[in-house]
Amino acid sequence: MSIKSFLSRQGQLIKPTELESLLSAKQRLAAVDASWYMPNNPRNGFKEFLTQGRLIRNARYLDVDEVKDPDSPYSHMLPSVEVFNQHAKRLGLPKDDPIIVYDNAGNFSAPRVAWMLEIFGNKNTLLLDNYVEYKAQGFPIDTAEIKEPVVEANVASFVSSALDxxxxxxxxxxxxxxxxxxxxxxxxxxxxxxxxxxxxxxxxxxxxxxxxxxxxxxxxxxxxxxxxxxxxxxxxxxxxxxxxxxxxxxxxxxxxxxxxxxxxxxxxxxxxxxxxxxxxxxxxxxxxxxxxxx
The missing domain is CATH 3.40.250.10 (Rhodanese-like domain)
Known part of the structure; x- marks a missing residue:
């Protein structure tokens, strides 16, 4: 199946076996780790991203506690287009490549981040359903311990013009x-x-x-x-x-x-x-x- 067929699917989901097939075929992809946990949970999504592996080597980490309206007293209000674009540029979110969004809990915070990318106009967003099952099926991940995310150079960044x-x-x-x-x-x-x-x-x-x-x-x-x-x-x-x-x-x-x-x-x-x-x-x-x- 092609990327277009996944993007036209209801819910814009991609299953583990489908993603593995694309990766095996060397399909150019970007990935966003959206792992986040409730305030009363001791787990830390960013620490897990750095130390416990990522979907692919150039995966980015998007923290829903950061990509938000910095002036709102509420936890996760959407940022302005300008603030979103600052984060998109910092993360190196690509303009043209499909973006696979996932989390370490299995459909907990990843749907929020996928939704956010979509409503800011990214037409190439897919939600992995899901990363926990992907790993359970034994598909490869990048397990190198890193100190900071790896962002590809010379990749045109996605820029939002409006929020839906x-x-x-x-x-x-x-x-x-x-x-x-x-x-x-x-x-x-x-x-x-x-x-x-x-x-x-x-x-x-x-x-x-x-x-x-x-x-x-x-x-x-x-x-x-x-x-x-x-x-x-x-x-x-x-x-x-x-x-x-x-x-x-x-x-x-x-x-x-x-x-x-x-x-x-x-x-x-x-x-x-x-x-x-x-x-x-x-x-x-x-x-x-x-x-x-x-």
Whole structure:
């Protein structure tokens, strides 16, 4: 299969065997390690990138705690086009080569980074589904310990000209929607990717001082429910995902309603965003509430 066929696939996924075939054929690729962990997790994505190996030798590391709006008090608000381009240039994100995005947890933070590259206009982004399974199948990785990422010289950097606002929803608009429950129920579906205990308010949020609960009319779809634990958290099939969403919707057809997704800080919401696209649930853009519950 060609790169174009993967890019036109619902959800823009590439499977381990497909990626290995491309690498074996010497297909020119770039890779972005998007590994990130919750504040209460002692793992460190960048340290793992330096010491535990990478997908390919010239992989970059993109930290979602850095590539964000530096002036926002919230964890992962999208940066401006100018700030994004500064990071894209620093990382050497290529203009023309396919970019494979992955993480060490198996579809946890990589969907967020792939989504971010897409909405800033990169048309060559593919999400590896996933790196944990890729390694489990014994495919080669670069295991040399390094002190800093290797960035290729003389590669034209990707430059964003605009952010696709149709795939994002801001606080003011979401607030207006949920303040009118009738309109919210008629025109929108809001999926919340956090664990159900945090959604219901039974369990605390991992960030100190933040109460748990959910916005009015939201529906709980914890992000692990769209992943297959038996296959290292690869996405479920399109048919199985449609069953997950059908159950969440109580059997009521989505119809013409627009899907909004949120989570704790805008990371795992993108797991649900990707799952909705894989399932082919809607032809409308899925909108991520970037501020999420935070």
């Amino acid at each position: 606002k149709s795939r994002v929803i801001l606080f003011e608009e979401l607030k207006t929607i949920v303040e009118d429950p009738a309109q919210a129920a008629r025109d929108y579906v809001i999926f919340d990717a956090r664990p159900n205990g945090r959604f219901t308010g039974r369990d605390p949020e991992p960030r100190p001082g933040l109460s748990s609960g959910h916005v009015p009319t939201a529906i709980s779809v914890p992000f692990p429910t769209v992943l297959d634990a038996a296959s290292n958290n690869q996405f479920l099939s399109a048919a199985a995902l449609r069953e997950v969403f059908d159950k969440a919707l109580g059997g009521k057809p989505l119809g013409d309603r627009q899907v909004i997704v949120m989570c704790g800080s805008g990371v795992t919401a993108c797991v649900i965003e990707r799952a909705v696209r894989i399932a082919g649930l809607t032809d409308k853009p899925v909108r991520v509430y970037d501020g999420s519950w935070t």
